[in-house]
Amino acid sequence: xxxxxxxxxxxxxxxxxxxxxxxxxxxxxxxxxxxxxxxxxxxxxxxxxxxxxxxxxxxxxxxxxxxxxxxxxxxxxxxxxxxxxxxxxxxxxxxxxxxxxxxxxxxxxxxxxxxxxxxxxxxxxxxxxxxxxxxxxxxxxxxxxxxxxxxxxxxxxxxxxxxxxxxxxxxxxxxxxxxxxxxxxxxxxxxxxxxxxxxxxxxxxxxxxxxxxxxxxxxxxxxxxxxxxxxxxx
Amino acid sequence: xxxxxxxxxxxxxxxxxxxxxxxxxxxxxxxxxxxxxxxxxxxxxxxxxxxxxxxxxxxxxxxxxxxxxxxxxxxxxxxxxxxxxxxxxxxxxxxxxxxxxxxxxxxxxxxxxxxxxxxxxxxxxxxxxxxxxxxxxxxxxxxxxxxxxxxxxxxxxxxxxxxxxxxxxxxxxxxxxxxxxxxxxxxxxxxxxxxxxxxxxxxxxxxxxxxxxxxxxxxxxxxxxxxxxxxxxxxxxxxxxxxxxxxxxxxxxxxxxxxxxxxxxxxxxxxxxxxxxxxxxxxxxxxxxxxxxxxxxxxxxxxxxxxxxxxxxxxxxxxxxxxxxxxxxxxxxxxxxxxxxxxxxxxxxxxxxxxxxxxxxxxxxxxxxxxxxxxxxxxxxxxxxxxxxxxxxxxxxxxxxxxxxxxxxxxxxxxxxxxxxxxxxxxxxxxxxxxxxxxxxxxxxxxxxxxxxxxxxxxxxxxxxxxxxxxxxxxxxxxxxxxxxxxxxxxxxxxxxxxxxxxxxxxxxxxxxxxxxxxxxxxxxxxxxxxxxxxxxxxxxxxxxxxxxxxxxxxxxxxxxxxxxxxxxxxxxxxxxxxxxxxxxxxxxxxxxxxxxxxxxxxxxxxxxxxxxxxxxxxxxxxxxxxxxxxxxxxxxxxxxxxxxxxxxxxxxxxxxxxxxxxxxxxxxxxxxxxxxxxxxxxxxxxxxxxxxxxxxxxxxxxxx
Numbered sequence: 001x002x003x004x005x006x007x008x009x010x011x012x013x014x015x016x017x018x019x020x021x022x023x024x025x026x027x028x029x030x031x032x033x034x035x036x037x038x039x040x041x042x043x044x045x046x047x048x049x050x051x052x053x054x055x056x057x058x059x060x061x062x063x064x065x066x067x068x069x070x071x072x073x074x075x076x077x078x079x080x081x082x083x084x085x086x087x088x089x090x091x092x093x094x095x096x097x098x099x100x101x102x103x104x105x106x107x108x109x110x111x112x113x114x115x116x117x118x119x120x121x122x123x124x125x126x127x128x129x130x131x132x133x134x135x136x137x138x139x140x141x142x143x144x145x146x147x148x149x150x151x152x153x154x155x156x157x158x159x160x161x162x163x164x165x166x167x168x169x170x171x172x173x174x175x176x177x178x179x180x181x182x183x184x185x186x187x188x189x190x191x192x193x194x195x196x197x198x199x200x201x202x203x204x205x206x207x208x209x210x211x212x213x214x215x216x217x218x219x220x221x222x223x224x225x226x227x228x229x230x231x232x233x234x
Numbered sequence: 235x236x237x238x239x240x241x242x243x244x245x246x247x248x249x250x251x252x253x254x255x256x257x258x259x260x261x262x263x264x265x266x267x268x269x270x271x272x273x274x275x276x277x278x279x280x281x282x283x284x285x286x287x288x289x290x291x292x293x294x295x296x297x298x299x300x301x302x303x304x305x306x307x308x309x310x311x312x313x314x315x316x317x318x319x320x321x322x323x324x325x326x327x328x329x330x331x332x333x334x335x336x337x338x339x340x341x342x343x344x345x346x347x348x349x350x351x352x353x354x355x356x357x358x359x360x361x362x363x364x365x366x367x368x369x370x371x372x373x374x375x376x377x378x379x380x381x382x383x384x385x386x387x388x389x390x391x392x393x394x395x396x397x398x399x400x401x402x403x404x405x406x407x408x409x410x411x412x413x414x415x416x417x418x419x420x421x422x423x424x425x426x427x428x429x430x431x432x433x434x435x436x437x438x439x440x441x442x443x444x445x446x447x448x449x450x451x452x453x454x455x456x457x458x459x460x461x462x463x464x465x466x467x468x469x470x471x472x473x474x475x476x477x478x479x480x481x482x483x484x485x486x487x488x489x490x491x492x493x494x495x496x497x498x499x500x501x502x503x504x505x506x507x508x509x510x511x512x513x514x515x516x517x518x519x520x521x522x523x524x525x526x527x528x529x530x531x532x533x534x535x536x537x538x539x540x541x542x543x544x545x546x547x548x549x550x551x552x553x554x555x556x557x558x559x560x561x562x563x564x565x566x567x568x569x570x571x572x573x574x575x576x577x578x579x580x581x582x583x584x585x586x587x588x589x590x591x592x593x594x595x596x597x598x599x600x601x602x603x604x605x606x607x608x609x610x611x612x613x614x615x616x617x618x619x620x621x622x623x624x625x626x627x628x629x630x631x632x633x634x635x636x637x638x639x640x641x642x643x644x645x646x647x648x649x650x651x652x653x654x655x656x657x658x659x660x661x662x663x664x665x666x667x668x669x670x671x672x673x674x675x676x677x678x679x680x681x682x683x684x685x686x687x688x689x690x691x692x693x694x695x696x697x698x699x700x701x702x703x704x705x706x707x708x709x710x711x712x713x714x715x716x717x718x719x720x721x722x723x724x725x726x727x728x729x730x731x732x733x734x735x736x737x738x739x740x741x742x743x744x745x746x747x748x749x750x751x752x753x754x755x756x757x758x759x760x761x762x763x764x765x766x767x768x769x770x771x772x773x774x775x776x777x778x779x780x781x782x783x784x785x786x787x788x789x790x791x792x793x794x795x796x797x798x799x800x801x802x803x804x805x806x807x808x809x810x811x812x813x814x815x816x817x818x819x820x821x822x823x824x825x826x827x828x829x830x831x832x833x834x835x836x837x838x839x840x841x842x843x844x845x846x847x848x849x850x851x852x853x854x855x856x857x858x859x860x861x862x863x864x865x866x867x868x869x870x871x872x873x874x875x876x877x878x879x880x881x882x883x884x885x886x887x888x889x890x891x892x893x894x895x896x897x898x899x900x901x902x903x904x905x906x907x908x909x910x911x912x913x914x915x916x917x918x919x920x921x922x923x924x925x926x927x928x929x930x931x932x933x934x935x936x937x938x939x
Contacts, residue, residue, distance in 0.1 A: 079285070091295075095925060100291075134316070136315075137295075216805075216925075216926075217322075221292075223292040227285060230283065234280040
């Protein structure tokens with residue numbers, strides 16, 4: 001018999017027991033008879049901890065509750081950060097142009113330590129993007145493979161520095177070897193990801209650049225989208 | 235009552251409490267165990283997540299807007315905004331050059347404003363005259379291109395749903411570039427539409443450009459007499475004229491057919507014979523050029539005072555036989571352009587000018603009676619002008635993908651000499667388009683210590699085809715080092731070849747693909763020499779060509795002072811126009827760049843030009859380069875020397891105005907007066923570092939000489 005079924009079969013007893021405890025709490029001062037002495041601890045409580053994550057880029061900070069700092073913790077404990085673009089999102093990038101960086105600050109804003117930190121990347125998709133004058137690109141084929149990217153763990157004291165490509169050193173220079181296409185669909189959950197103690201922070205720097213191989217005019221006016229999901233676990 | 239249940243035991247309160255505690259303990263353990271099993275993360279129970287689903291990275295857009303006095307064009311070709319693809323647009327209207335007729339005494343100017351309308355500014359910008367020729371009306375069967383003169387408008391409304399050229403009755407007409415010796419037994423066919431009782435429609439004159447003076451011989455002429463009737467004139471020791479009974483200046487399209495031959499003379503209007511004569515059976519014996527929209531009518535009878543036709547003409551043809559009445563009637567019964575065209579072609583015409591031309595395709599061959607040119611301009615900043623030696627053909631057909639012309643060489647004596655010597659070029663690339671069907675091989679490009687084709691002291695850096703059609707790129711690095719393509723390219727098709735030497739090794743690329751290389755050879759022989767096109771000195775080398783001269787064609791040749799990357803080679807190979815090649819080349823800072831788009835006639839070489847830019851309130855002369863405003867046009871600065879020039883790149887906040895000033899040279903031949911010069915001006919933005927570019931091309935812009 002499983003534990004669950006045993007519990008079910010003893011349901012009646014369990015209810016009875018809980019009722020008895022309740023009754024005892026209410027009536028013991030009167031039913032044990034004779035002299036008695038008692039000390040009541042009416043404020044005794046037991047509380048579960050909270051494991052909460054905040055993600056900040058620039059002036060924007062998102063929380064895993066999805067409600068800003070504080071708030072009700074639900075079962076999902078997962079916040080969607082539509083205001084954060086870790087790939088910078090600007091519309092003026094040219095092949096081989098100046099690399100762009102985005103610094104992401106993760107903080108365990110709960111009161112218990114996390115033992116695991118995760119970065120999960122989704123599917124990279126490319127689409128035409130209109131600029132301010134409504135010019136838009138025409139050839140999305142292979143565009144994710146033309147955006148060079150590295151993800152560095154720049155947390156103070158982090159031993160292993162480069163998350164993508166994973167290596168025990170600072171990230172290499174941007175090149176067509178490491179692109180959004182290569183980064184997509186990957187889970188990073190070991191070093192150099194930094195687990196976070198309560199109230200601890202970690203910083204990651206995403207560096208992107210339009211590769212010089214995006215050399216044809218058809219590579220203008222395109223957008224590559226890659227979801228980033230950061231998480232910490234007990 | 236269940237009698238099988240055990241009897242109820244007497245229970246003290248204390249004992250009840252002990253039992254309750256035990257039960258609660260068990261329940262607590264079970265609850266903890268249940269929670270443990272239900273946790274999705276196993277031992278790691280709690281987790282927290284933030285997701286940035288909207289993380290995007292976007293490429294910029296590099297877009298050019300060019301605004302002339304009458305129109306605005308965008309590099310997308312779709313107006314403001316739109317899809318970016320080749321990013322090179324043809325502006326079908328508007329002109330960056332002075333409109334109207336150029337004067338040899340007074341200059342005229344036009345200004346174009348360049349604006350950066352994308353969100354990525356380019357660091358460089360150019361203005362270029364990527365090719366230069368004169369407007370043509372193609373002969374679709376005989377290859378005898380007709381040239382447009384004076385007041386002539388392209389793509390007017392024509393018969394059978396076709397297009398026509400409109401001539402203005404005072405300066406507009408066209409002339410063939412080929413002369414014919416005594417055409418006999420033939421039929422002239424042409425459609426016309428006029429309301430004027432005046433003008434020559436078609437004729438044969440013994441002098442190129444009969445508008446300048448009366449030719450010695452001129453017959454085989456169609457004209458409209460002062461009463462509005464159609465006249466067909468032939469001379470055979472006497473003037474013979476056939477005149478229609480009805481007038482033809484009705485404002486309706488008329489199909490005229492006129493013949494002379496063994497059946498005598500016939501004149502047809504709209505498919506029906508309107509007059510004929512059994513004599514003469516021949517016309518005058520001389521060599522002449524066909525004219526359209528004009529006929530030299532001096533000394534004929536029943537002629538108008540104005541020899542220029544006023545109206546529209548279309549579907550002109552010369553059939554090398556006397557058509558029967560049935561054949562003419564059959565042609566006229568065709569009700570669609572397709573069936574009419576098929577009908578004409580079935581008659582094996584000597585010439586067929588549909589006259590549906592755009593006026594934007596430059597003819598770069600010889601212009602009758604105009605001075606022949608041997609100059610092959612260097613579009614780099616080094617003025618390493620080429621000279622056509624041996625009478626090679628300038629203005630020959632070029633790569634079709636570029637809409638270009640080129641030079642053709644005879645394989646025995648024709649080649650290109652250049653003007654400048656170079657001391658030990660190293661770390662460079664040579665690039666050119668070529669076409670050959672030769673089975674004896676021949677040199678595409680070579681570098682020898684002699685400026686001429688004499689036996690040189692030193693020779694290497696040579697690119698040739700062997701007798702099997704394989705390409706060989708040779709340098710002398712102490713020994714003669716050759717890399718050879720595995721494939722043959724003497725298939726009569728245009729190919730783009732790049733040969734390199736430098737720290738990346740000795741490399742040979744064909745049509746954008748590396749076909750042969752060695753990393754061990756990185757330098758060539760140290761000497762000072764001259765580049766040659768179509769000739770080299772390969773004596774004693776392995777697989778040397780049978781003759782050092784090339785039998786074939788070349789176009790868009792260049793020497794570039796660096797080894798090109800695969801992306802750069804691909805960009806050059808994929809260029810879709812001569813203007814695009816010029817822009818790409820300019821960004822590579824060539825040591826020498828011979829587009830080979832030169833005109834065989836000295837048409838563009840007699841037009842003086844300056845180019846001035848204005849940024850804010852600051853004027854800078856771009857051509858000739860100098861500070862401040864440009865000097866007045868002079869013979870020192872000709873259109874053929876303009877090539878591609880750098881101007882300040884416009885930004886999103888600062889536009890750049892480019893003013894082009896032109897003046898005709900006082901030395902211009904009268905034979906070219908009235909021709910529609912097409913300098914094919916283009917404006918571009920781009921850079922070598924990001925390779926993106928945007929371009930607006932004005933192939934339709936012409937100035938009358």
